[in-house]
Amino acid sequence: MAATVTKAGTPYKSSGMLIWRLFFGLFGLMAAGVIWFSTARPITVLPRITLAPGFYLSDQNGERFTSEDLRGQIVLYNFTYTNCTDPCVATSQVMAEVQSRLLTVDASVPLKLVTFSIDPDRDDAAQMAAYSTELGADGSVWHWATGGAKQLKSVIGGGFGVFYDVREDGRFKLDPAFFLVDGSGVIRAEYRTEEPDIDIIMRDFGLLAAEVDHSEGIYRFAYEAAHLFSCYPR
Amino acid sequence: MSGATEAANSEDTKVPFWKNQIFRLALLGLGIGVGLGALFLAIRPLFGPTEWHGMEIQSNLPVTNFTLTGLDEQPVSLVDFRDKVVMLYFGYTFCPDVCPATMVELRDAMEALGNRAEDVQVIMITVDPERDTPEILQAYLAHFDESFIGLTGTPEDLIAVTAPMGIFFERHEGSEASGYLIDHTATVAVLDKEGKLRLIYPFGVTGEEMAADLKYLVRE
Known part of the structure; x- marks a missing residue:
């Protein structure tokens, strides 16, 4: 009975959570990349005045x-x-x-x-x-x-x-x-x-x-x- | 007994790799990554071009205003076009090559913009005030687009306008047929609706490429 619950219920719930976590994780990574680029400034340029x-x-x-x-x-x-x-x-x-x-x-x-x-x-x-x-x-x-x-x-x-x-x-x-x-x-x-x-x-x-x-x-x-x-x- | 159970469990856990949890997670992550990338590419044009086709200038101040002479000797000032994107070109009507080629590209840009072209004003300022009267300028520009405006002024006025815009011009002798010629910088300067210099197009940028940039500037 316990096995049925695990196979039928938990995976659906955890997959949904996982998708959102991955979505926000990747989005966060992209945002962090932009913030890192603009603050750490791995490349520095002079403005085109x-x-x-x-x-x-x-x-x-x-x-x-x-x-x-x-x-x-x-x-x-x-x-x-x-x-x-x-x-x-x-x-x-x-x-x-x-x-x-x-x-x-x-x-x-x-x-x-x-x-x-x-x-x-x-x-x-x-x-x-x-x-x-x-x-x-x-x-x-x-x-x-x-x-x-x-x-x-x-x-x-x-x-x-x-x-x-x-x-x-x-x-x-x-x-x-x-x-x-x-x-x-x-x-x-x-x-x-x-x-x-x-x-x-x-x-x-x-x-x-x-x-x-x-x-x-x-x-x-x-x-x-x-x-x-x-x-x-x- | 215990050894037999471990062997049985081991057999149970040997699932195909496509059913492996880690593989599925990786696939899911890849799918979301590709989806996010596609979404980014899809909405990116809403915020601006991925790449300008001219050199972008990051100036915070509007270009200094000037007043020159237009058709019917009417004074025309740069600030008169504050609610339009202005494309400034410096050339002359006797120009044998670069000027007509550039005007064709400007015409193509206007055509590619369609209805939005009414938010763009092309202005050609002559570097040959001796021969280019306002009437000659206007007749010349009408060959390309009726909406183009030609401006002239005294040599001193023109130096005062061209120098700050990075334009050099120099008169030299041509053939007997062409008369004197004028070497000049062949860039097109693009000013936004606030009069700020935004882009510089070197010679060779096509009208289609210009239109791709202008459609963002007219929307600002």
């Missing part, structure tokens, strides 16, 4: 220099003028230090630095070339560029959102800022300070380089998931 501006300028060699020339490359931008004393000296030193450490980044795409002069009246190609040489700029890595005052305002003020204005004594009021732009021309990080942490800039170069290296195949979905779950560096 907005488009970097397009430009058509001339460089320290007097040659045309455009935003399209930098497609597919990871670029750190900053802004200065050669007669600047403060805060440009500090920002130029940051760029020089970053240049010296670029080789430590494991990257399959070129890593570049670009400095825009906001003083086109005084900073012609020769002046930019002389100043960049003083700073130890490698012309193949660190480009200097300038252009018409209105275009510069559209690019630097309108595109990067950096305030600058000329004073009566010819000096400029300039908010110090650096921007890291990916190969698609999207701003991925900004450092609005005179002396940003160079370790963080180098880390960010590394994150973008890693994302480029994993932009195909199954890894691409993992990286897109990292964007979806805002897996940004802390």
